[in-house]
Structure formats: structure tokens, C-alpha cells
Amino acid sequence: MATRQPGIQDRLPLYYTYPVDHLGLGASLANLSLFVRTDRESNLLGLWASEDQWYAGRVRILASAGGRPLRAKETTLLPHAQVTWLEGPSVTLRKEVWLPYGTEQDRVVIWFLDLANPGSEPVDVQLRVDSVWPPIIEDEGLRRAEPQQQEKRVHCRFDDGIVVVQTIDPASRRWDEVRVLGMLGPHAAIPAGYTFAQPGTTRLIYQVPLAPATNRRLTLGLLTTPQGEAEARRLWHTLPDPSELYERTLDAFEERLSRVRVLTPSPVINRGVDWAKVNILRTQTRYPAGCAFTNDPPQDILVIRDAAWFVFGNDFFTPEFSREMIDLIVREGVEPHGKFTEFIRVAEDPPSRDDYGLNINDDTPLFLLALHHHAAVTRDEAFVHRIYPVVRRAAQYILSQTVDDLVVCTARSTNVHGIASWRNIIPSYNLSGAVTELNAECYAALQVAAEMAERLGHAADAARWRDGAARIRAAMNERLVSRATGLYLLALTQQGEPLESLSADMVFPVLFGAASGEVRRKVVERLLQPAFWTSYGARTVPDDQVEYDPDAGYQLLGGVWPNLTAWIAYAVRHDVPDRVAQALELVYRISEADVPAALGHVVPGQFPERLHGETGVSRGMALSPWMPPTYLWLAVSGLLGVQPSLSGLAVEPAASPGWSWMAARDLSFASGSGSVVWWKGTVHTSLPAKSSDRVQVYPREAAEVVVRPEKGTGLPPDLPPSARGGRVVRSPEGRVLWVAFDSEQRIVLFVLREGVSFQAGGVESTGAPAGVAVGLAGSEAPDGAPVWAGALLPGEGWRLVIDRTTRRVVEEERAAPPVPVEVPRSAA
Template sequence: MLREPETYAYTYPVDALGPGSSLGNPLTFVRLDARSDVAGVWGVEHQYYLGLWRCRMYVDGRPLQPRTTRFAAAYQLTQHATDDVTVDQVVFVPYGTEPLRSVFLALVGRNLADEPVELEVEFDLRFPAVSHPDFIKEPDPEQREKPLQIWQEDRILIARTRPDPFFRASRANPNEVRILQSPVTPERVWLGAPGRARLWFRLPLAGAERREWVWQLSFSPFGEDDARAALDADPVRVFAETRAELNRRLARLRAILPEPALERAVYWAKVNTLRVQHQYAAGWGFTNDPPQDIVVVRDVAWYSMGSDWFTPDFSRAMQELVLRYGTEPSGKFTEYLRASHVPPSRDDYGLTLNDDTPLFILAVVHHLKTTGDRGYLQNVYPVLRRAAEAILACERDGLIYVDAPGTNVWGIASWRNIIQGYRLTGAVTEIQAECAAALRAVAEAAEVVGDRDGAERFAAAAERLTRALDEQLADHARGRYLLYRSPGGEALADETADQVFPLLFGVASPEMAERVGRRLLSPTYWTPHGCRTVPRD
């Protein structure tokens, strides 16, 4: 399968790595460790179908040691070796071709000696989700405690979710099925609770022979017949079509940069953008902390302003998810959606406004500008106008004031909204800058659709907010922006990197833009690893 070179692939010694990569397609997300063992298989139903798939190999009782791991857009590969035998362990997830609810694991053995050898392979599979030392994100308890029924049929291992009233996972779907198809019948099988299976294989390698064996894990929330229908897919065809589809998508945007490392960084940013584009039950979306079904509206906005350049259809579909389900009665956009449900549950944390609303307005207008689709603009403009009105409902003396009921996510009007016991409300500089830019964008959209009154009103409001930002939220003596004014109007001068927002959204005066930019790029903020959140001093 692996005959062609990968231009931007890279290889590291296994002992120099932490976790491995993550692979994904619209229906599946897979985590791998440094030696290409599977550390979790998740489906967009927000269910884990496999917690662990560990592979160990031996020749004459001697273990093959993992040497290097290769990362490519379509796969991850770890080379194992001992004396005259090498085995590449390759894992890939189909992309752009069926079966999407599958994971393939291939072993490519090479006997460099003239004498035949026998490769002994041991698989250890845990079908409920498990905690893994390489990952901070933990599966929910009901995923780890899910009871299963497991049985073996010749080359087929089947694991079915079994509802049990004594477990919290008693509401689990009895149609959830996982099927592992092996290329040969295992020599020995051990099945145990909870949801664990061990398989042993003996694979012959003739002298100077190169040989491949491929296992396929198929899973489905719709029953055994559906999972079985995906089996027997030609792995060579699936792998070739996966690589071709990824190459086609990745070729849509190419950055010509002065350093090869930067070009590779852009390439891998696109790769990882594609891996988290999921088709949930409620619609298309991505999550900021995979694997999960939480689609955060601010992240939809930032993400789509990048994906517009090479996957604009996905940007459109994800925005339509928010437009359909994420508008609150006031016209503002909600904080997040749980997209595996129809209709999705949502929460706005009780804030009168947050950054989600202006950022999503800006993202929709960005999409309209990059695609030039006026028909889409005609459809979405009424929603954008209502969102703009929701912003203006929070205006007082030119400043956008936000109220909130508590602390942490229930009391922070900012992108950095998970801080225990912290509260950030009132006229927040970040929100002010975003709202000024969003109103300016809605004014441009109004002009295009022929809403002249709206264009004039929102343009005037944008100018009013921009002027208030400079007059009431800027400390001209120090050349810095305030973090916020309290609900009572008191100026709070806590300094953070959040003062970059007026620069990002083009609402800083030339003088303030120069002074703030100079400070943010100074050693007070800047480090060899990037920008600090708060200054050293």
C-alpha cells in the first residue's frame, strides 16, 4: 500500500514522542499512541466503540521493538524490528470513500534473511472506553462502564453493547456493534469481562519475503447487519482513494512561504482541519476538544474564517447548523450546541451577550466575501440583522455592557471563559472591538441586499462604538487598552494580551495600534514560544 513518498510526512524516534496523531473523517475519530496502537475509536453519535487496540509482535519469542513512527496525512506508521525482520504497523481511517465507520490496521512484514520465520502477533482489545496516560481528556464514566457481549466466529470477532440495569450505561444502544475481521483465523482467542478480548496469530514469512496482512474494525450504531455490510472492503482500494481525496482537498490552498518549515506547518494545519470535520445528527460541525459533540459558536466563527479558503462548503454547512439551531430569542447567538442530538441542546450561560454573536456575524460575512454568494446573503441577512439589534440592545453611552449571573463560564464575557471563581462583565474591550467590527460588517451586508436604512444605522453604530472604544477604554497616557469597565463604569486597568483585539478588528486608532503592537511584541510579552497572556511585569 505504501509505495508513494509523502512530501510533508515526517518521522521521529518512538522514544522521542508523547502521544501519536489523531485521524478522522465525517463519522469517525481515532486517537493513536506513539507506536501506532489505537487509543480510542469514537463515532459522531458521541459514543466510543473501542477503547484500546494494542499490538505486540515476536519472532522466536523475541519482541520486535518500535523504532520510528511516521506521520502522514492519510495514516500513521510505526516500524518495529528485530535482527533480520522488520514490520510496519500502519493505521488509517477511510476518507472520502466508504466504509467511513471503519479503522484499518495493516502489518507489512519483511524478512531480510534467507531462512523462513514465523511472526507471532498478539492483540489486546478493550471495547469500552478506557483512560489513557497520553491524553488529558477522559471518556465519560458511562462510556468506560458500558457492558458488552463478545463472541468469536472464525475470522470475525463481534462485540455488541448490552444494556444492563445495574450499570449507569443501561440506556446504551443495543444496536451498537463492533466487528473485527482478521485476514487469518487466530490461533487462540481469550474473551473476558469487561469487554476485553485477546487474539494470537502466527504469520509465516518466507526467506526474503515482503508480505501484508490487514485487519478491519467495522462499527455501527444501526446493528450487526450494517456493520457486516462494511466488511471485505478492499483495503488497497480504500487506502488509495483515501490518499487521493485528501490530496485533492489539500491542493486547494497552497502557501508559498520563505521557509519550508512554514509551508509544512500550513500543510499540517489543513490536514488537521479536515480530520475534525464531522457530520453530526444535527448537521456538520467541528469541536474544539475532540472527541465530543460540543460545537462552540465562537470556535465555529474562527474556524470557518480559515476553512473558507479550502473547504468553503463545510464552512457553509457548519454556519447553517448555527443559523438553524443556535439563535436565542433575543437574536444573539448561543454559546454552544450538542450536535449529536436533534434538535441539539444548547446553552448561553445566561450572559446577555458574549463574543459568539459578533464573531459569528463576522464569520458569515467573511464567507459571503470569499464565495460571492449573494443568494446565501439574501437568506441569512434577516438573522444577521436581528443579531446586530441584539448587540445594540446592550449599548450604553457608546459602550456594549454585558451582564452575567455568576462566575466562571456563567460570569465571563470573553474568549478565555473557563476560570474558576472569576468574573468579567461590564464593558469589555474585547467585546467592544468585536461588536464594532460586526456592526460594520452588517452595514456592508445591508448595503448589498438593499437595506439602505439598516446600512446607515449599523454603520453609524459601528463608528459610535469605535469612538467610545478610543475615548473610554483606551489609556492614552500609557498606550494601552483597559481590560474592561465594570458594570458601574469603573475603569479596570488589568493588563492582558486581550488588548490585541482592537488591532485584530481594525478599530484601534493609528496611534494606539502602534503603541499596543510595539508592547505586545516586546520581551515583556514575547517569548521563544510565542506571546504570553499577561506581561512579565
């Protein structure tokens, strides 16, 4: 079998390519220290660092040849970078912006500027680098810097071929905040001219002669530090070769993205999972107080409810980051009486916190659930012992806030100071008293607290919390159910009046297991009606209610929030299992729209925060920080049904009708990882799992199997625009996943290929058979005489049993491709 030279498309086979005029915004790129936003032409639209300081508002690179500007044609979005192709009459420019990742040298933004003159005449190229240092740039869908950041004054000077920019602090007169801008490398180009102007702007001009049939790479760097000019110069002059940094960045991304490899018959879901992992990495930050993520990047506010949802998904992916963030919250985010606060400012020294003056809201129960989830996934007994005092105080605090067996929030204000709910940013809105959502979460939190108590032998605590949970559940199903509709109330007010308003918040008793039989049935039925469930996802308030507005209150009174869609799908997974896959497709489809600019704040490969409830246009953040881990959680725990607890692991898949297989490889669990394959109603796994389906648990995974597709993974991202024809490239074609288990003297191998998407437009899998070869290390090589070779159709799978002694396949079983069911698409 012929082998191919590995490239980026092999190591990171995830990318989207669009005509520039189809994009409204560029990607957000990040490492643990920096967060940058780009425009659609791979320029910078903001540079922020983890000490919660903005270093740049804009850096724009323009090119001309022979006095005529090069025009941006196409942009490719990659996990680690963004690339734009520019063309002129006789020259092309490939502009790639990226951040070093997985390396200590992470305080620099780098552009590779690859110029090509394919002609027979020399060409003089001019590169102009325009920078605005204060973050005063405004753009829809991008968070604006705080006023004090916009008012930064800077001092610029040109010195030895580079620009040094220092923030002027009128109070302290210290100039420690420094930026260095210039070309990198031993033969770095020197500007032919430079200009400085108000308000903190810089222009550099580079003249680049190109001989006929010549290619030339220039490397532009922008380095930042809060530690003064001497440190900035040291970092600048000790930077490794950018090509070496780039390879190390690819290595780091390749290692992390190799974790939690999920494959289903749906290529849309598969891409969604892959890009969810990318964006989880983009929202992880190392702040002065520790590792955390923010709910509105870039900033230093760590919101506890959002951290909980982050942990639920991230525990299967990078549990080490979950642990560091948990430790930070346990250290800095607990109020004196034991409740978890609303948020922490993690760049301050010491960190500050704020609870909005609420006696209780969803932060405390949700984070108790997150602590339990992390303990269940990591199986770390020492962790449970260490956090138990915090768990005990929080559980006791929940019980202390009950009145007649219902948890009561006593807030009387509005907005964040008066809403005990996830929808806590609605202006002029109060939601307090015995809130149904809050009580459902507290019921579940007390249940898991009791499980942790039992694990450690604290029987009295466990009994107290189980009894408290049972009382809350009984009171909910007696007093928080509307007599008029038979559905859950929004709340009982502090005056004891029922709030009959219908919202999707009724999902929480179902989601957290507090709903009773008949009420539960009615809630599930109502949530899946068109008034709630649309072709964009689930509305926060149905369109048949008087308070419905598809755009008001940050779309919390009738708009679509993708995380809500995920919660509903998870809650109904046993009732209507096909809604899980449908929700996963609905949530991700907007992220790869044919013309993202037509749908508002949409960036291919990123998850938008919230949508207009009727048009589906993105109205919030272009990069929702909590949706990527929520998406991964829905795929792993909802679709594949991987349910961890302290007593063991359950696997209860929610497969769509017609599907015969799903798989996840390299799920983080305990101190290692494992895989799960659902195959024709049987769960095959290397994890100690139970299921209502038949289960086959294997001693370990067989690492010596080698599987290679014959077919390439798609168009490489470095092709010039003329080779692409302006197509939207959404994914590699014909991705194949394999999972192999040891079973005594046999290897049980699953070879699976994703299906074909029915989305109109763009480039999808061709549907042609993909050749696959299977070999065993130390035996027949897959590119020599393979153990097994076959051709997989899209959506097809094979189960092979290989005898270790004879190295032969002794059993084969085929899973035919399912018939794809088209998910409804919006008119937009």
C-alpha cells in the same frame, strides 16, 4: 528528463519520521465519521464516532518471532496514516494504521501489517491483538471520555473468524452499538486463539509462518456501527478491497491538499500551511445534525466563537464545509432575541444549545464577521439574501445591549458563566461590564452587517448599524482607555470601575480596526515587548503584571496560546510586517521539535493548544482544532494579504524584509479558484483584486503549463529504519511551486523554490540547486525538449514570459534567494 514512478511521497509529500522513544504521543487521525488517537507505536488509544459514542479505549498489536518480541524503532507520521517499524532478530514488521477517507465506507479502522523475513531460515511470527473496549485509558494530552462512556459494558463473542462486540444497554436492552474486529481479505488469517475478560477486554493470537526471503501482508480491521449486528456484518462483508480503499483515500487527500498551495521562502511556514490543511480535514465531522467541528475533539459540542475562527481560514480551503456548518448554526444556534448561542450539542436529537446565561459575549459579533467573510469569499448573493434576517436580528440585538454607547455584559458569576471574552475558562474569574474585547468585536460586526445591508439595498439598516458602530468606537476610545497607561482597559466593570490589568486582550481594538492613532501605537509597541512576545509566541498576560502566572487558568493568565500569537501578528502586519512571518514560524516550530516528548503534549504535524509561559512546554490538547484554520488565515490573509469584502478583493502583503516573492495557488474564491503571486512589490493575480502595491490582473490562469523538478521530493516513508539512520525527516527537499497566468498572447510564469531553514538538528533542504524543466501541453514535453530549463537555488524564483506563437521564452527575471533570519528558539 528521466521520470520517477509515482508513490506516496510524490502524491502526499508530507511526513515526519522519528525514533519511537523521541515521541510521547501518536497522531490523531479522522474522517467525517470516525476520530482515532494513536500511540507512538501506531496502536489505537481511543476510537470515537460522530454519533458521539466511544467504541474502543485501546487496540494494541504486539509481535514476536521465535519467542522474542519485535521492538518498535521508528514511526512516520503522514497526512492520512501513521507507520511504525518494528524489528526482531530475523524479521521486520511495518505497521500502518489509517482510516478510509473520501469514501462511503468510512466506519472502519485498518492496519496494514507487512511482515518480512529476509533471511534463509523460516520464522514463526506471533501477532497478539489486545483490545479494551470501554474508553478507560488515560494519557496526558488526550481528552478523556465522559464517565458514562467509561462505564460501558460490552458482550464479546468469537464467530466465524471475527470478534463481535456489542454494547449492553441495561435500560433498553438494545445491543445496536457493534464492533467487528478481525482480519480482512479473501484469505484472511484465522486466530489461533482468543480470550475474553473483564472489563470488556479481548485478546486474539495469530500464528504466521514466514518462509525464507518472504514478505507477507495481513490486514486487520475494526468496524463500528450503531445500527446493530446485521448491519455490522453487511458492512464487514461488503467492504471493498483494503488496497482499493487506500488508493481512494490517497486520491481524496491528494485532491484536497492540492488546494491553497502556499509557498514562501520559509520552509517552516510552508510546512505549517500544509499540515494546517491536514488538520483542518482531521477536525471536520459529519454529525447527526450536520457538518461541524468541535473545540475539544472528540465530542459533539460546536462552540460558535471557534466556528467563526474556523470559517475565516477554511473558507479559502473547503468552503463547502464552511457553508454546511454555517447552515447548521443558523438553524440551531440562534437564541430567541437574535444573539448566537455559546454552543450546540450536534449529536443530540434535536440538538440542544446553551448560552451560559450571558446576555452577550463574543459569539454573536464573531459569527456575524464569519457570515460576512463567507459571503465575501464565495460571492454568493443568494446566500446573503438568505441569511440577512439572521444578520439583522443579531445586529439589532448587539445595539440593544449597549448602555451609553458601550456594549455591556451583565454576568455576575465566574468562569464560563461570568466571562465575556475568549479567555472564558479561568476559574474564579469574572470579566463582565463594558469589556474592551467585546466592544471591539461588536464595532467590527456592525460594520460588516451594514455592508451586507447596503449590498441588499437596506439603506436604513445600514445607516443605523454604521452609526451604532461609530458610537461604540468613539465611546471605546474615550472611556475604555486607561489614564494611567494610555492603553486600553480590560473593561469598565458594571459598577463603572476601570479594570487596569494588562493582558493581550488589548490587541482586539487593533485587530478589528477600532483603535485610535496614539492608543493604537502604544498598544502595538507594548504587545511586541519581551514581557508579551517570547520565543514561543505571545503570552496572554505579560510577566510584569501582578496576576501573571505562566501556568494558571489553563495558561490564560500568562501562558502562550498560539492563536493569540496569530491575532497579534495579523493586527500589527502593517506596522511591523516581519512579525507575520515570525509568528508563523514560532507557532509551527514546536510541531516539529527534535524530541517532541520533551515538550509535553506535542505531536509532529499537529498544532498544540497552549504552552507554559516560560518553558514553552505544551500543556493542553495535542491537536488544537481551531489553530489549523487560524494558521491558514494568518498565512493567506495576513502574510499574503488576501482581504475579501462584498465590494471586492484587496491584496495587501506583509512580506518580511529581504523577501522578493510569495505565492498562493488554487485559493477558493467565488465559484472557482485563483492564484496570487507577490513578486518584487507587484501583485500578480487571476482574481479581481486591488492593492496599494502595483497590481497585474490576468484574465485567467494558464493550465497548459507543465513544470517538473528533476530532483526527488525526499526520502520515501516506506524505507526501513536501517536506511534512515534514525534521522528526523521533516520535509521533502527542494519543493517547487509554479503559477502561470494568461496575458493576451503571452504566458507569464512564476517558478519558485522554497528556502533553507536554519533550525538545528534533523534533515532540511540541502541547499543544492534543483533542476526544473518547463513545457507546454501539446508542444515540447518537459521530459523531451523543454521550453525552459534551469536550476533553482533554495529561496530563488524566476519570472518567465512565454510567447504563445513561438513557444519561446521572451523575458526572464530572477529573484535572488533571501538571507534567512533565524527565529529565536527556546532552550527546551
